Amino acid sequence: MSKPSLITQDLTIRFGGHVAVNAVSCDFRPGELTVIVGPNGAGKTTYFNLISGQLRATSGRVLKDGTDLTKMAPSTRAHHGVGRAFQLTNLFPELSVLENIRLAVQARSGDGWRIFRSARSLTELTARAERYLEATKLQGVAHQAASELSHGDQRKLEVALLMAMEPDIYMFDEPTAGMSLDHAPDVLELIAEIKHDTSKTVLLVEHKMDVVRALADRIIVLHNGTLLADGNPEEVMSSQLVKDVYLGKGVEPA
Incomplete structure (x- = not known):
């Protein structure tokens, strides 16, 4: 055991x-x-x-x-x-679903909130975010503001954000x-x-x-x-x- x-x-x-x-x-x-x-x-x-x-x-x-x-x-x-789903819900309500997930990936990577970053770094973060987007079947609302999601998709976004933090x-x-x-x-x-x-x-x-x-x-x-x-x-x-x-x-x- x-x-x-x-x-x-x-x-x-x-x-x-x-x-x-x-x-x-x-x-x-x-x-x-x-x-x-x-x-x-x-x-x-x-x-x-x-x-x-x-x-x-x-x-x-x-x-x-x-x-x-x-x-x-x-x-x-x-x-x-220790990760709990609601802690990350709608991290930025007016940003898109993809942007929210990318920010969670960025936080997990230890990249902080640096304004200036390489294009390669941004591409890598986006690619990782898209994997969580696909895993949670949110591709269809990827560019929709988090605040505009249905309740069901908001719950899926909670899971996507939690997964992105890799607890x-x-x-x-x-x-x-x-x-x-x-x-x-x-x-x-x-x-x-x-x-x-x-x-x-x-x-x-x-x-x-x-x-x-x-x-x-x-x-x-x-x-x-x-x-x-x-x-x-x-x-x-x-x-x-x-x-x-x-x-x-x-x-x-x-």
């Missing part, structure tokens, strides 16, 4: 007297897609925010390949390879939310392709059970901010405790 690429140790956050995430400890490994599920208010997105840095933990730690990220800003965590950890929070039946399969196919890269770790918050069954190697269940279950999809989904939680029976973790 590969070494964990991402670890949360007793990760906790309190808002006043409310404990939104309560001492959650999990290891995540390369080549594994983990889906985080739970009823509304379970703490799923809050847990994601703690990992990616949008929220600062009250206690506990987030480790990436042995590096403590707990006190780092989201941008610094991204530099360390080790991919984080998707309900990636098909609000998408039409026509667009959703494209995004799910992209996530499935990322999953097949055994050097990448994928975390997914999702409530659609058909998506969970199609993609998950592992499921963790949060309930009232506490880790309730963790295991392979068949075991977790057949657990009576998990079923009771989804039926609203007020079950407390053992």
